[in-house]
Each structure stands twice: as C-alpha cells, then as structure tokens.
Amino acid sequence: VCICALLERQYDVRLAGVATEDRPAGRVPLSELNTDLETLAEFGGGVAGITRVAWSDALDSANRWLMHRGRGVGLDVSTDPAGNVFVGRPGSGTQGVLLGSHVDTVPNGGRYDGALGVLGALHAMRALGDDVAKRAGRIAVAAFMDEEGTRFGTDLFGSRAFVGDDLTELAGRVDREGVTLTEAMAERGYAFAELGGAAAVTEYGCYLELHIEQGPVLEEAGADVGIVTAIVGLLGLQVEMTGEANHAGTTPMHLRRDALAGGARAIGELRDLALAEAGITANVGTILVEPGGKNVVPGVCRFTVDVRAANPEAFAQLDHRVRTILLRIAGEEGLTVNVEELYRLEPLTFDAGLVDVVEASAMDETTACMRLPSGAGHDAMVVGRHIPTAMVFVPSRGGISHSPFEYTEPAHCDLGARVLARTIGRVLA
Amino acid sequence: VCICALLERQYDVRLAGVATEDRPAGRVPLSELNTDLETLAEFGGGVAGITRVAWSDALDSANRWLMHRGRGVGLDVSTDPAGNVFVGRPGSGTQGVLLGSHVDTVPNGGRYDGALGVLGALHAMRALGDDVAKRAGRIAVAAFMDEEGTRFGTDLFGSRAFVGDDLTELAGRVDREGVTLTEAMAERGYAFAELGGAAAVTEYGCYLELHIEQGPVLEEAGADVGIVTAIVGLLGLQVEMTGEANHAGTTPMHLRRDALAGGARAIGELRDLALAEAGITANVGTILVEPGGKNVVPGVCRFTVDVRAANPEAFAQLDHRVRTILLRIAGEEGLTVNVEELYRLEPLTFDAGLVDVVEASAMDETTACMRLPSGAGHDAMVVGRHIPTAMVFVPSRGGISHSPFEYTEPAHCDLGARVLARTIGRVLA
Numbered sequence: 141v142c143i144c145a146l147l148e149r150q151y152d153v154r155l156a157g158v159a160t161e162d163r164p165a166g167r168v169p170l171s172e173l174n175t176d177l178e179t180l181a182e183f184g185g186g187v188a189g190i191t192r193v194a195w196s197d198a199l200d201s202a203n204r205w206l207m208h209r210g211r212g213v214g215l216d217v218s219t220d221p222a223g224n225v226f227v228g229r230p231g232s233g234t235q236g237v238l239l240g241s242h243v244d245t246v247p248n249g250g251r252y253d254g255a256l257g258v259l260g261a262l263h264a265m266r267a268l269g270d271d272v273a274k275r276a277g278r279i280a281v282a283a284f285m286d287e288e289g290t291r292f293g294t295d296l297f298g299s300r301a302f303v304g305d306d307l308t309e310l311a312g313r314v315d316r317e318g319v320t321l322t323e324a325m326a327e328r329g330y331a332f333a334e335l336g337g338a339a340a341v342t343e344y345g346c347y348l349e350l351h352i353e354q355g356p357v358l359e360e361a362g363a364d365v366g367i368v369t370a371i372v373g374l375l376g377l378q379v380e381m382t383g384e385a386n387h388a389g390t391t392p393m394h395l396r397r398d399a400l401a402g403g404a405r406a407i408g409e410l411r412d413l414a415l416a417e418a419g420i421t422a423n424v425g426t427i428l429v430e431p432g433g434k435n436v437v438p439g440v441c442r443f444t445v446d447v448r449a450a451n452p453e454a455f456a457q458l459d460h461r462v463r464t465i466l467l468r469i470a471g472e473e474g475l476t477v478n479v480e481e482l483y484r485l486e487p488l489t490f491d492a493g494l495v496d497v498v499e500a501s502a503m504d505e506t507t508a509c510m511r512l513p514s515g516a517g518h519d520a521m522v523v524g525r526h527i528p529t530a531m532v533f534v535p536s537r538g539g540i541s542h543s544p545f546e547y548t549e550p551a552h553c554d555l556g557a558r559v560l561a562r563t564i565g566r567v568l569a
Numbered sequence: 570v571c572i573c574a575l576l577e578r579q580y581d582v583r584l585a586g587v588a589t590e591d592r593p594a595g596r597v598p599l600s601e602l603n604t605d606l607e608t609l610a611e612f613g614g615g616v617a618g619i620t621r622v623a624w625s626d627a628l629d630s631a632n633r634w635l636m637h638r639g640r641g642v643g644l645d646v647s648t649d650p651a652g653n654v655f656v657g658r659p660g661s662g663t664q665g666v667l668l669g670s671h672v673d674t675v676p677n678g679g680r681y682d683g684a685l686g687v688l689g690a691l692h693a694m695r696a697l698g699d700d701v702a703k704r705a706g707r708i709a710v711a712a713f714m715d716e717e718g719t720r721f722g723t724d725l726f727g728s729r730a731f732v733g734d735d736l737t738e739l740a741g742r743v744d745r746e747g748v749t750l751t752e753a754m755a756e757r758g759y760a761f762a763e764l765g766g767a768a769a770v771t772e773y774g775c776y777l778e779l780h781i782e783q784g785p786v787l788e789e790a791g792a793d794v795g796i797v798t799a800i801v802g803l804l805g806l807q808v809e810m811t812g813e814a815n816h817a818g819t820t821p822m823h824l825r826r827d828a829l830a831g832g833a834r835a836i837g838e839l840r841d842l843a844l845a846e847a848g849i850t851a852n853v854g855t856i857l858v859e860p861g862g863k864n865v866v867p868g869v870c871r872f873t874v875d876v877r878a879a880n881p882e883a884f885a886q887l888d889h890r891v892r893t894i895l896l897r898i899a900g901e902e903g904l905t906v907n908v909e910e911l912y913r914l915e916p917l918t919f920d921a922g923l924v925d926v927v928e929a930s931a932m933d934e935t936t937a938c939m940r941l942p943s944g945a946g947h948d949a950m951v952v953g954r955h956i957p958t959a960m961v962f963v964p965s966r967g968g969i970s971h972s973p974f975e976y977t978e979p980a981h982c983d984l985g986a987r988v989l990a991r992t993i994g995r996v997l998a
Contacts, residue, residue, distance in 0.1 A: 355819025372818060376863055388852035388875050389801060389944030390784025391968055393843045400853055401840050407833035414822045423817035424829055425863045427856055434805055434854045434873040434911070444863040446817050482863070515818030539820055 173263045173557055174550040176209065180243070180259065181251035189248035189544030194223070194286030194297065195324040202243050206258065206283055213266055216280075221334035222301030223325070227262060228280025231273065236344035237564055238527075239264065240282035240519060241351060242298070246290055250546025252352045256534070256553055258283045260350040264561035275568040278343055284519045292321045299519040303526050304339030339526070346494055347523040348563055350532045350556045352548050354516050356539030364552060365502040365509035365559055366533030369495055371521040372421075372448040372513055373455035373487030377462060378480040379406070381470060385431050385439030396437050400429050402473040403441035409465050410445060420458070421448045421515060444482065450513035455487045488521045491528035494567075498530045501562035505555055516541075532559050602692045602986055603979040605638065609672070609688065610680040618677035618973030623652070623715030623726065624753040631672050635687065635712060642695055650763035651730030652754070656691060657709025660702065665773035666993055667956075668693065669711035669948060670780060671727070675719055679975020681781045685963070685982055687712045689779040693990035704997040707772055713948045721750045728948035732955050733768030768955070775923055776952040777992055779961045779985045781977050783945050785968030793981060794931040794938035794988055795962030798924055800950040801850075801877040801942055802884035802916030806891060807909040808835070810899060814860050814868030825866050829858050831902040832870035838894050839874060849887070850877045850944060873911065879942035884916045917950045920957035923996075927959045930991035934984055961988050 170178070183205065184191045184198030192199045203225050207217040210227030218226045225243070241257020261281035265273075273279065284302065289295030292313040301307060311332050313321045322332040353359075358366050383397030407424045414422035423446045429438035447462060449455040463479055470477035495511075502509040512533070514520075520531050534556040537547040599607070612634065613620045613627030621628040632654050636646040639656030647655045654672070670686020690710035694702075702708065713731065718724030721742040730736060740761050742750045751761040782788075787795050812826030836853045843851035852875045858867035874891055878884040892908055899906035924940075931938040941962070943949075949960050963985040966976040 353819065354816055355821070356824055357819075357821060360821075360824070374818070374864075386968065387783055387945060387970060388854060389803070389850060389877050389946075390782065390786075390970070391850075391944070392784070392786060392789075393840070393850055395785055395789070395968070398840070398852075400836060400856065404833035404836035404853075407829060408837065411822070411827070411830055421818060421820075421822055423827075423864065423866055424833075425817060425858070425865050425867060426861050427829065427858055429854070429856055432855050435803075435852065435875050436854050437852055438854060446864050448818050515820070516816060517818075539815065539824070541816060541819070 170550055171554050173259055174553055176259045176262070177251060177255060177553065180205065180255050184245065185251075190245050190251055191247045191249065192243065192245045193247060193290045194244045194288070195291060195328050199244050200328060203283065206243060210262065213262070215265070220302070220340065221330060221337065222298050223285035223328070223330055224298040224302055225283040226280045228265065228278065229273070231276040231279050233275040233568070234277050235275065235568060236277040237279045237567060238282060238344040238347045238523070239280070239349070239560065240284060240347065240523070241349050242285070242287035242519060243283045244286055244288050244290070246288050246542045248544060249542050250544060252536075252546055252548045252553070253354065253541055254287060256352055256548065256556065257350045260553065260557035260560060264557045264564060267557070267561045268564060272565050272568050277345070279564075287519055291315045291324070294321060296517065296519060296522050299522040301335050302339070303341045303522055307335055341523060341526045344527055346491070346567060347520060347527055347529040348498075348532070348560060349518060349520040349529070350534070350560050351518055352536045352541065352546070353533040354536050354539070354541035356536070357512055358510065358533060358535040359537065359539065361510055363508050363510040364506045364535065364555055367495060367499045367502055367509060367511045368490060368514050368531035368533055369511050370450040370487055370489045370513045371517060371524070372450045372515050373452070374483060374485045374517070375447050375455070375458050376482035376484070377445040378482050379443050379445055379466060380478045381406070381441045381475045382478070383439055383473065383475045384437070386437040388435040388437050391437060397474040398437050399441035399475055400438040402469050402475045403427065403443055405469045405473070406466055407443070409469065410447070410462065413461065413465070414447070417454070419449055419451055419454055419513070422446070448515060450487050452487050452489065485517065485521070488524050490524060490530045494528045494530040497566045498532055498559065498563050501566055502532070502559045504562055505558055532556055532563070599979055600983050602688055603982055605688045605691070606680060606684060606982065609634065609684050613674065614680075619674050619680055620676045620678065621672065621674045622676060622719045623673045623717070624720060624757050628673050629757060632712065635672060639691065642691070644694070649731070649769065650759060650766065651727050652714035652757070652759055653727045653731055654712040655709045657694065657707065658702070660705040660708050662704040662997070663706050664704065664997060665706040666708045666996060667711060667773040667776045667952070668709070668778070668989065669713060669776065669952070670778050671714070671716035671948060672712045673715055673717050673719070675717050675971045677973060678971050679973060681965070681975055681977045681982070682783065682970055683716060685781055685977065685985065686779045689982065689986035689989060693986045693993065696986070696990045697993060701994050701997050706774070708993075716948055720744045720753070723750060725946065725948060725951050728951040730764050731768070732770045732951055733765075734951075736764055770952060770955045773956055775920070775996060776949060776956055776958040777961070777989060778947060778949040778958075779963070779989050780947055781965045781970065781975070782962040783965050783968070783970035785965070786941055787939070787962060787964040788966065788968065790939055792937050792939040793935050793964065793984055796924060796928045796931055796938060796940045797919060797943050797960035797962055798940050799879040799916055799918045799942040800946060800953070801879045801944050802881070803912060803914045803946070804876050804884070804887050805911035805913070806874040807911050808872050808874055808895060809907045810835070810870045810904045811907075812868055812902065812904045813866070815866040817864040817866050820866060826903040827866050828870035828904055829867040831898050831904045832856065832872055834898045834902070835895055836872070838898065839876070839891065842890065842894065843876070846883070848878055848880055848883055848942070851875070877944060879916050881916055881918065914946065914950070917953050919953060919959045923957045923959040926995045927961055927988070927992050930995055931961070931988045933991055934987055961985055961992070
C-alpha cells in the first residue's frame with residue numbers, strides 16, 4: 141500500500157505540472173528563504189527544469205546573484221581559483237564553521253538539490269544571534285563549484301579543490317564538443333594552473349550541509365528531518381559475460397551458452413542480496429548484448445553493477461560477494477566472466493559528536509526526525525575526510541530528484557535552515 | 570561432457586583457420602560436387618567469409634557461373650522475373666519434380682548454406698539413370714533469389730514469387746542507402762512490375778531441398794543424415810516493461826519498480842519454459858534499458874522474444890503462455906507491460922508420405938540417420954504450402970552457420986546428394 145500511494149502521488153505531481161503545484165496558493169507568504177529559492181530557480185530555469193551546469197553563463201549569473209544577495213544582507217563574499225563562492229563573515233572567535241552545498245545542477249534538474257543547502261545556510265547565518273556569531277571564527281557558506289560534474293565528469297570538483305586534492309589529471313578532460321576543462325575555466329576567467337594552493341579547509345573546525353534527501357525514506361517514515369549518519373560507499377563494476385552466439389532456432393536449449401541468460405540470473409541474485417540485507421543497495425542500470433539479433437542467442441552480455449553500503453565492514457565485503465555470485469553463475473552457465481572496477485568510493489561515517497549535536501538541534505524543532513545514511517554523494521563526503529562533518533536532510537516529495545519534479549515543502553526548507561542555525565549555536569556554545 | 574567437447578571443437582576450428590582446416594590434405598580427390606562448392610565459394614568470397622547478397626554483382630556472377638555449369642552438363646537453364654534461376658530438363662513423363670535452395674548468402678556467410686542444396690541437386694539430377702529421368706515431367710533445380718533477405722528484409726523473396734504470393738508491399742522497401750527494391754531490381758535488369766504472373770509451382774508434383782542443418786543436433790547424435798519432418802513456427806514479440814526510473818543510491822530496494830529486474834525474471838522464466846518441454850525454443854536476443862545510467866534504476870526495459878515450436882498445437886499455445894508469464898511478473902514487480910507481435914510464421918509439417926520416402930532413401934545409404942524438425946526457415950517452408958515437400962539435412966560442424974566457419978564434411982555433402990537422387994528415383998518409380 142505504501143508503494144502504491146507513493147507512486148500515485150508522483151504521478152499526480154507529474155500530471156499537475158510544476159508551476160501550479162509548487163506554490164501554496166498565495167495564502168501563506170513565503171519565507172525569505174523560499175523566496176530566494178524561487179529567485180535562484182530563475183537562473184537556467186525553463187519549462188523542462190533548471191540547467192545550471194558548471195562553467196556556463198547560467199551558473200555564472202546565479203553565482204553573481206548569490207554574491208549580490210550575500211552583500212545585501214551584510215555578509216562578505218569571495219571566490220577561489222576553483223570557482224567556489226564563499227559568503228560569510230570573518231568573526232572574532234576561534235572556531236571556524238563552514239556551511240555549504242552547491243549551486244550547479246544537472247541538465248533539467250530541480251530547484252532544491254544544492255540550492256537549498258546554500259540558501260538555507262545563508263539564512264541560518266543571518267538567524268544567528270550576535271552573541272553566538274561573536275564566538276565563531278570565520279563562518280561562511282560555500283557554494284562549491286561543479287558538484288554534479290555534468291560537463292567533464294568532474295564530480296565534486298570545487299570541494300575537492302577546496303580540501304587540497306591533487307586535480308592535475310582533470311586538466312585535459314574534454315566535454316562532448318572537445319573543449320578541455322582548462323579551456324572552459326579560462327573562458328570564465330579561471331586558470332586551472334592556479335589550483336593547488338594551501339587547502340582552505342584548515343580554516344574551519346567543522347562542516348555542516350543541509351540537503352534534500354533525494355530519496356523517499358523520510359516521506360515514507362513521516363519524518364520531517366533526517367540526521368545523516370554517514371555517506372554510503374559506492375562500488376561500480378563493469379561486467380562482461382561471454383558465452384557463444386548461436387542460431388536461436390537451430391540450437392537446442394540445453395546446448396546454448398546464452399550470455400544474457402547468465403546476465404539475467406546475476407541481475408536477480410544481486411537484487412536478492414540487497415533485498416536480504418538492510419543497508420545494502422544494488423543496481424544494474426545498463427545492459428547490452430551482442431550480436432543483438434532477435435533470432436541470435438546472445439554471445440556477450442555487458443552490464444554495470446552499482447552496489448552501496450554505509451557500513452564500512454559491509455562495504456569492504458561487497459566486491460568479493462558480487463564477484464562470487466558472478467563467478468558461480470558463469471560456471472553454471474558455461475560462460476566466462478570479466479569484471480572491471482569502474483569506481484570505488486569508501487563510505488564516510490560522519491563525526492559522531494557532531495551528529496549528536498545535529499540530532500539534539502533537530503529534536504528542539506520536531507520529534508519527527510530520524511537517523512539515516514545518505515545513499516547519494518555530497519560535498520560533505522569530500523570535506524568530511526578533513527574536518528568533523530554532519531548533514532541535515534529534509535524530505536523530497538516522492539523521493540524525486542534530478543528532475544523538474546523535485547519538490548520539498550517550503551515549511552521543510554525553513555525547518556532545515558532552523559536546524560542548521562540551532563546546530564551552529566550548539567557548536568559555538 | 571558433450572557440450573564441452575563440442576565447444577572445444579569449435580574453438581579448434583577457429584584457431585586452425587578455415588583455409589587449412591577445410592580441405593582434406595589432398596589425399597582424397599574431391600568429388601565434382603565438392604569441387605563445384607569450392608568454385609562457387611570464389612564468388613563473393615573473402616577472408617571474412619562469403620558475401621553474395623541479393624541484387625549484387627557477386628550474386629549475378631555466381632548465377633551466371635551456375636547457368637554455365639548447368640549448360641556444361643547438358644541441362645537447360647532459365648530465369649524468371651524474380652531472379653530465380655532454374656537448371657533442369659523438360660522430361661517426357663508427367664510427374665514434375667522440383668529441387669532447390671538458394672545461392673545468395675548473408676554478409677560474411679559460409680560456403681554451404683544454400684549452395685549445397687543447389688549444387689547437390691544439380692549432381693543428383695546428373696546421377697539419375699536415364700530410365701528414371703524419362704519417367705519425370707519437368708525436373709529442375711531452382712536457385713531461389715534472396716532467401717536471406719539481407720538487403721531489404723525480403724526473406725524468401727524468390728520462392729514467394731515462385732509460388733505466386735502477392736509481393737506488392739515489398740516494392741518500396743529501402744536498403745540502408747535509401748535504394749528501393751524496385752530500383753535495385755531494375756539495376757540488375759529485372760522489373761518489379763513483371764512479378765505476379767501465373768504461379769510456376771503448379772508445374773511440379775513435389776519439392777525436395779537438401780540443406781546443411783545449421784545446428785548441432787545431427788553431430789551431437791552422431792547422425793550423418795537428417796530427415797526433416799517439419800519447419801518450426803516462429804513467433805516474435807517486442808516486450809516493453811515499464812516501472813520507474815529512480816536514484817540507485819537513495820531509493821530503498823523495497824520501494825523500487827525496476828523494469829530490468831522484471832525483464833531479467835522474464836528472461837529466466839522463458840528459458841525455463843523451453844528447457845522443460847522438448848520441441849520448444851525461446852530466445853531473448855535484444856535488450857535495452859532506459860534511462861541507462863549506471864546509478865539509475867531502470868524505468869523501462871525493452872526486449873524481444875523469439876519462441877518456436879514445430880508441433881502446431883504447441884505453437885498455437887505459445888503466444889498465450891509467453892504473455893501469461895510476462896503479465897504475472899509485471900504484476901508481482903509493480904510494472905506495466907506492453908507486448909507487440911513482430912512476426913508470426915505458422916509451423917509447416919512436411920508431407921508424411923514424402924518424408925517416409927526420404928527416410929527409406931537415407932536408410933539405403935546409412936543407418937546413422939534421424940528425423941528432426943528444422944529450427945530455421947527455408948525456401949521449403951514457402952513451396953511446402955503448395956506441393957508435397959520434404960528436406961534432407963547433413964551435419965554442420967559445431968552447429969555453426971552464417972559464418973565463415975560454417976563447415977560440412979565433403980563426404981556428408983556427397984551423401985546428401987545421393988539421398989536426394991535416391992529419393993527422386995523412388996518418387997518416380
């Protein structure tokens with residue numbers, strides 16, 4: 141019943157359209173945060189969603205508006221050689237607090253992914269009492285450049301530069317038109333060669349990121365706030381099973397070595413593995429067979445496997461468990477199997493003390509909160525390897541993200557910003 | 570053990586290469602039939618196999634050689650408006666006997682598919698005693714045009730024209746370069762408009778086709794000759810399962826409606842269906858998912874299903890059985906499913922009396938013969954709907970066909986021609 145209700149809701153959204161559905165019919169005036177979210181959505185916004193890819197006019201304009209908005213509320217603004225934008229104040233205390241997220245989007249994305257974290261942090265900073273602010277060292281919100289990595293496959297580019305990662309190998313990455321990242325940056329007034337200075341992350345004692353959940357867990361549980369405990373580890377594999385292409389009419393069933401039959405079994409068993417254990421997800425998102433004739437038994441089946449787990453021990457075992465399944469099936473089906481690692485990101489467990497503080501702050505606002513891991517990557521997974529880090533989630537309606545149908549209730553946006561402000565207050569207390 | 574031995578043999582062939590492996594090292598002189606097969610293989614032959622697609626120079630040259638060869642052994646030659654070539658003699662009796670197969674090939678095909686049937690029939694005719702030949706009415710071997718249908722998707726074109734099928738809808742078919750069938754025929758001196766005269770099939774009392782098996786059944790059974798009882802019916806379906814695309818990291822496993830998970834189950838169950846019942850084959854030869862991102866749960870899965878059965882009752886039930894499986898899985902997975910029929914060819918049971926004659930003739934040559942249905946289509950399935958028809962199979966090494974590695978032993982080629990000759994003798998006795 142749960143699932144059906146959820147899905148119907150999604151279709152309702154789709155039928156109703158974005159424009160009419162997203163605004164509570166003028167009865168309650170929007171908060172400044174939600175008004176700012178609407179304004180930001182104008183940059184790169186169109187009928188098919190919002191497109192603010194890194195190193196584009198749309199993102200440049202959005203960043204200029206963000207700096208203008210920051211100055212307007214009395215904050216300092218600055219940028220760095222990676223194109224990250226910082227809005228904050230120097231402070232007089234010793235404990236630096238960094239907030240942040242990103243302003244870039246995927247093509248035809250939504251108005252909350254990234255944007256809520258940046259604008260929510262801006263308003264959380266404004267909401268801090270002067271006495272609290274005084275206790276802080278530098279406090280700022282970072283709008284990290286190119287979190288999505290859409291154009292050059294350079295995900296988390298800005299936060300990686302910020303923490304001092306060596307990005308040299310990305311300089312020559314080309315987009316679909318053959319433009320290199322170095323050229324695209326130069327066109328926007330940035331020199332790739334200027335990256336690699338002293339890591340600015342050391343100026344801060346902790347990092348907090350507010351984000352939409354981008355999944356359905358909070359909504360399903362009826363929770364208004366998520367206290368994020370960890371970011372899952374990701375393992376991506378390219379699998380190739382090879383049997384023998386044969387005539388689909390003349391080859392008896394028991395003599396076939398059907399690569400797709402093996403692939404289909406693997407897809408089923410990988411799902412069973414993830415269904416049987418909480419905390420593991422598995423996905424086969426691409427599949428291709430050769431030779432690909434309707435009347436030819438597939439000789440080759442290629443597919444990708446994406447498996448995730450937040451628990452470090454569970455994550456460490458995933459590679460072996462997946463390969464064991466693949467090898468057993470290949471053996472039983474008379475196939476050979478080749479497995480290549482496409483990507484591997486270790487899980488990140490957030491700072492336990494800071495997570496407790498986020499939870500206490502959330503509980504001040506609502507009892508409808510819950511702990512959960514993040515199944516998606518965020519700038520927090522980069523910064524969190526250097527300084528104590530935690531995240532706050534608010535619900536995504538229908539779990540939809542990276543889509544014009546992405547939606548988070550205005551009240552939840554405001555709630556997220558308040559939890560952020562309370563957390564900063566407690567950190568600096 | 571069977572399978573492994575078979576597969577190793579296939580790999581041996583591949584390693585050894587065609588040229589060295591296919592010719593018995595000069596010890597035994599080749600029969601005239603096998604010499605003719607080698608000669609015919611020169612037309613369109615290259616290192617990657619033989620390419621004699623319909624309406625090409627290579628096929629034209631091969632047909633001219635065939636006519637030359639026919640005249641050389643004292644036979645009459647003629648062509649018809651569909652490009653079919655006939656080599657035979659008028660005869661003085663009343664029982665017309667038609668032999669035949671095709672000379673066109675798939676791209677990079679082998680030297681036996683079609684060619685053996687035409688040349689084997691030519692030599693079978695030569696081998697007939699004068700007293701037998703005298704009892705025949707018109708006796709001829711037909712080299713049917715474009716059995717493979719490679720260029721225009723016009724499979725069995727020549728035999729369909731020969732039996733008087735209305736082919737009007739094929740006139741405008743275009744190849745990859747946008748050339749129509751009508752234009753391609755005109756370029757070769759044929760007028761599409763001249764098709765559709767009186768069906769020439771009525772001149773004959775029966776049809777016999779010798780062909781390589783194109784599958785591994787005879788070889789696996791240790792049989793030298795196959796007596797073909799029927800041609801399987803074919804049902805082709807395009808299936809589309811639709812769930813919901815979702816983020817592979819943030820969507821809990823139990824909330825997914827994964828279209829590929831449904832597709833994978835269907836692939837497994839369709840294979841189980843065919844494995845459980847002798848006489849049924851099932852193949853999923855193409856598959857495609859959308860949106861096709863490594864980290865996106867597939868929202869749509871499209872695949873084709875090819876199911877076959879020689880038994881008319883079994884074939885009649887296949888459509889319902891396949892759809893029942895698909896609907897049940899879709900229901901259990903929360904998917905919708907759409908099924909479109911791509912092709913449907915009813916099975917053809919060969920003339921029981923003629924099949925008995927073929928069997929008796931085969932038994933005169935060898936006890937290592939067996940009855941089997943044909944899993945592939947042949948010109949015999951077109952002609953066989955009009956006059957009593959039967960087929961003779963000889964083994965395909967490793968079951969390989971439509972490949973330069975297609976191979977049938979010279980002794981098996983000769984054996985097939987002798988069975989054909991004996992069959993004609995009995996028919997005319």
